[in-house]
Amino acid sequence: MALGVKGIKTAFMAALLAGAAFAATPAEAAGKLTISSPQDPGSWDPIDTFLVNWASVGTNIFDGLTYRGPDRKLVPGLAESWTEMDGGKRIRFKLRSGVTFHNGEPFNAAAVKFTFDRLLGEEGAKGPQRSNYIAIESVEVIDDTTVDLKLKAPDPVLLTKLAGYGAMIVPPKYIQEKGDAFFNVNPVGTGPFKFVSYAPKTGIKLEANPNYWGGAPKLSEVEYRFITEPATAVAELQAGRVDVVLPPTIPIGMVPVIQADPKLTVLSIPGPTVDALRFNTKSGITADPRVRKALIMAVDRAAIVKSILAGQASEIASFQGELSFGYDPALKPLPFDPKGAQALLAQAGVKPGATVQIDIRGNDATMNEVAQAVAAYLGAVGVVATIKPYETNVLLNDIIPQGKTGAMFQQKWGGWTFDYDNTAYAMYHSGEKWNPYEQDADLDKLLESQRAITDVAERERILKQIAHAVADKALEMPLYNSNAIYGVAKRVKNFPPASDNRPKLTEVTVD
């Protein structure tokens, strides 16, 4: 990092300003891809962060034991194969041999053990990743290329979780010698691209790792630039200075701008993020399930998806998209039926003019519009809705977990694992953070039972059962599953628009 140098450099810029050639030079050399990412995670250590924009970069620097590509199929990564033993309480991994880290350090069973000991030990305890891998009790090295993960209890999602984030394998010697603080800003992994430089809040540069075990990448360089402001990211794309804008950056309203540009294209695919309006099921008129059902039936969600979201989303029946494990195509949402809604409201003794408050994330432009449409639909059946936008952190920290919401409040989540459990447990299990009002022993039992089994079919059955139970109780007004929207220059070929925002760039080329 050129920290001290930068001050001097910037000072020179002022002097140069007067004589500057006022021409913007495109940043791309041959074989270089420039990507706009909305956030700087601050550290490139896999165990320090949970930001999806860490993973967009991290997936190109690091590898996990398993790998999950854009098709969301779990395939071998640094492990060539694995077998479950002891009824799912032990997983034995056969490791790829001859793989080295970018610094030349060999990848082996000891590196795997180091990675998980670090994640589950003192260093990991300071960060957010540890909780995801808590099922792992210990790591046992069998020989140089064989390693066992010994589990406290079976974890059906563990193999997926090994494909990303905190489970990325890190180099033991490098970290021990250089220290954690150095590793944070000088990451070394086994992935297709090697770290070159990082300027906080500005960007990170990578170069091809010609010795990549999965085949050398076709690009020679990749630069990620951190651009938060959507209009700025799109302007850079239009000016030809970035080739790809990663989600979640491009708002739906800007999609036509990109589509209208002959040099650009929009790649839009279902992502993990789902929106719903959860009800206060404890007090007020929404404590009555008939009222909740009536409110759901009063709103034409298909029309909202079509008009406000311009088709960049799909309607949902439970809090998950169709890519999610646990999704049941047979589960249909309550139909749009204002007459039926009015009848149900009358039955529940709700008089016209009754009020509900809808709490939303204030910075969520789409939800601001959607909430207004919802309020208008509710008004049509005689329920007066007021919208209360909160600063997102206040809503998430103080309002929802403390049970201080209005009658309805926005839930917006998505897990990169694409497993219903990821959100369902935190939203429906008693005492969980996103479940301030509901206590249901049956639902608790279902949620707990699926966590202990690795039988895929049986687990899927239980997850579907949970989705049905939530829909039957009308705990939320299901809204939509948003698409992940990528803006891509047409000079970029073979770009894989990953649903989980982790496009691996090995096969990408540029004209």
Next chain:
Amino acid sequence: MPDAVSLHFFRPVFPGWHVLAGFLLKRLIQAVFVMVVVTLVVSFAIRLTGDPALMLTQGAGSITEQDLERIREALGVNRPFLVQYGGFLTGLLRFDFGNSFLGGTPVSRLIADALPATLLLALVSMAVSIALSIPLGIRAATARGGVADQAIRILSLVGLSVPNFWLATMLVLLFAITLGWLPPSGMESPSNFVLPAVTMGVILTATNVRLVRSAMLETLQSQYVMVARAKGLSEGKVLYKHALRNCAIPLITYFGLQFGGLLGGIVVVERVFNWPGLGTLAFDAVAARDYPVLQGVITVLSLLIVGVNLLVDIAYGLVDPRIRTS
């Protein structure tokens, strides 16, 4: 200040260093007080708005209270507020702002990266604005009531009414996308300065032009201008040497204060142009509840603003010796 001048107008003039030192000391104590109050309020207020441990774990499926407690422990946010604030103050004495919650980078390093970017943009914007507003303001004053005056005043009104993010977006649309002459964002080359500096500069000029105009009008009515003209000096010399120098005091004060305000107000422009400065740093820190970074940025900003005000006072004294003694 002007009151003080008139009060002590007849006192003998001592340009003594001890007077200046006493004056500086007084201002220094004021500065420390201001900074303690500002950082105290900011540190306290941001802690009311959310838990950084929750922010860090937002994407995680299930986080238990113990997990959160461990993270809070590691970040040091589970200690009582005054202990945390005390730690911040003692760190400050060692020029240590602590480490960012997001990735653990030392805050001093983030600020060292961002500060030159912000200062440079602010300086260039000020330079653009001064270069525009002094000739325009003088022109408006000399052509008082005439076409040039009217035009300049109307343009300044337009400039005042235009929101800076709108102007920034329009400039980007025209010069970066349609014409492709300038880069839309970032800070890799001198050409990157043009759009943000012009955006800021134009908006500052709108106010400054009016200020220069009114200061100039006042000065032009004074007797020494009449004398200067009577001496047969060229109009340029009269305006730029005699009149401008005499109305320099209010202008210096104003530009100085404006520079302080500019550092705070640059946030929006930094964001639109993705400028890697203090504004962007503060904005991200608020969004992530990154207390140490926000505290650090606010401390540095208030230090700068207080420092610039102090410099303005000193410059005052240099330009007008009467003030040194008051």
